[in-house]
Amino acid sequence: METAVNASGRETEVLIVGAGPTGLALATMLVRSGVVPVIVDKLTTGENTSRAAVIHAHTLEVLEKLGVSERLGERGLRLARFSLRDRDRVLVRLHFDTLPTRYNYLLMLPQDMTEKILAERLAEGGGAVRWGCTVEALSETPDGVRVSVVSGAGKETIRARYVIGADGMHSVVRQTAGIGFTGQSYEESFVLADVEMAWDHGREEVMLFFSPAGLLVVAPLPAGTYRIVATLDNAPEQAGVADVQALLDTRGPTHGVARVSRVQWSSRFRLHHRVADHYRRGRLLLVGDAAHVHSPAGGQGMNTGLVDACVLGRILADVVSGRRDDTHLDTYETLRRPAAQQVLQLAGRLTHMAIMKSAPQRFLRNSVLGIVSQFPGFRRSLEMNLSGLSRRAAAELSQ
Numbered sequence: 001m002e003t004a005v006n007a008s009g010r011e012t013e014v015l016i017v018g019a020g021p022t023g024l025a026l027a028t029m030l031v032r033s034g035v036v037p038v039i040v041d042k043l044t045t046g047e048n049t050s051r052a053a054v055i056h057a058h059t060l061e062v063l064e065k066l067g068v069s070e071r072l073g074e075r076g077l078r079l080a081r082f083s084l085r086d087r088d089r090v091l092v093r094l095h096f097d098t099l100p101t102r103y104n105y106l107l108m109l110p111q112d113m114t115e116k117i118l119a120e121r122l123a124e125g126g127g128a129v130r131w132g133c134t135v136e137a138l139s140e141t142p143d144g145v146r147v148s149v150v151s152g153a154g155k156e157t158i159r160a161r162y163v164i165g166a167d168g169m170h171s172v173v174r175q176t177a178g179i180g181f182t183g184q185s186y187e188e189s190f191v192l193a194d195v196e197m198a199w200d201h202g203r204e205e206v207m208l209f210f211s212p213a214g215l216l217v218v219a220p221l222p223a224g225t226y227r228i229v230a231t232l233d234n235a236p237e238q239a240g241v242a243d244v245q246a247l248l249d250t251r252g253p254t255h256g257v258a259r260v261s262r263v264q265w266s267s268r269f270r271l272h273h274r275v276a277d278h279y280r281r282g283r284l285l286l287v288g289d290a291a292h293v294h295s296p297a298g299g300q301g302m303n304t305g306l307v308d309a310c311v312l313g314r315i316l317a318d319v320v321s322g323r324r325d326d327t328h329l330d331t332y333e334t335l336r337r338p339a340a341q342q343v344l345q346l347a348g349r350l351t352h353m354a355i356m357k358s359a360p361q362r363f364l365r366n367s368v369l370g371i372v373s374q375f376p377g378f379r380r381s382l383e384m385n386l387s388g389l390s391r392r393a394a395a396e397l398s399q
């Protein structure tokens, strides 16, 4: 349990660095298990941008333990279908409404809303984020970790038994632990934009267009807007109406109206595919983007981090409360690192297929997909993979 030690220092069983979606989910899981962690974030308040916009079925199953799945479901837009296309031609159409789960849909919800719902749940359990606190350095001692934190109030040292890096791709916890982040960074970047537009192609389906110019995703969002995602060699920092329109005109459907009237939010980011070599070193552990980053094709990043957080939360609660010994923490990497590797493979394949440039390669891809998509087993395997349900075992702990 968190205990104040003196005016300049604190002591806690668990310190979480980062209050993005994975840090918030982990803190909520711990609080619900009777362990109140200290959770700090260098931002002065929670992020308010859209970013990850889809929550998959398996994530909702796992988030039931936090009591947030229903709330998320009420706020989001439920979609039954996902299609892979080459301009007007549907190559593969997936049906999520036939999946073996009570969450048989793709839930579209901007990430700031997801974080808000998680933060509310954390507060209901008695937890609170310490915003405006930057972790500058960590050092392991025989019985814990000393963490230097800087805030508006000055510097302080927090002593923790375990420190969790939920601090994103540039994780200071991962760097301090000396854990490698193996993989590659690519030249290509992604443009993201939430737009208002006239769109003749319905609001029931996420469409992923393959195009020699690059990948394009069009996904309906709640409140009548659409998420556009596209790969671009030199993406503008802020995409405008003309930029998004050009993407739709050159990569999207050739018939029907697709006319952008307003860009609500836009961002760009570089493509990285990396997994941490280990998820644990001693008393330091990693979750979410601190442990894995990849292409947003398939919308898996935040989802994988949320499942990591729930699994780690249960394991940590057992260790901290003395029900299991410290070696039980190794289970976390055994379960979750292979899951991240599978997700990287899925996102990598989708991206690779989507951006094939040569005409013969594209012809071959479209022909093969046209044939294999006739087999229900192929479609089901892709649906299970995208929804995360094929990775259920990677979230199950033996009692």
Ligand SMILES: Cc1cc2nc3c(=O)[nH]c(=O)nc-3n(C[C@H](O)[C@H](O)[C@H](O)COP(=O)(O)OP(=O)(O)OC[C@H]3O[C@@H](n4cnc5c(N)ncnc54)[C@H](O)[C@@H]3O)c2cc1C
Residues within 6 Å of the ligand: 017, 018, 019, 020, 021, 022, 023, 040, 041, 042, 043, 051, 052, 053, 054, 111, 133, 134, 135, 136, 166, 167, 168, 169, 171, 172, 192, 267, 268, 269, 287, 288, 289, 290, 296, 299, 300, 301, 302, 303, 305
């Ligand atoms: C523009 C954009 C679009 C995206 N779109 C998608 C998408 O469509 N689908 C998808 O699945 N994913 C998407 N992602 C990825 C998704 O946003 C991440 O996977 C998700 O945010 C990871 O959550 P996290 O909590 O692990 O890390 P983050 O959200 O990065 O949170 C880390 C937190 O740690 C804090 N922090 C960092 N260092 C310190 C420190 N030293 N001290 C204190 N605090 C610290 C940061 O302030 C931050 O709040 C997108 C990301 C971006 C940037």
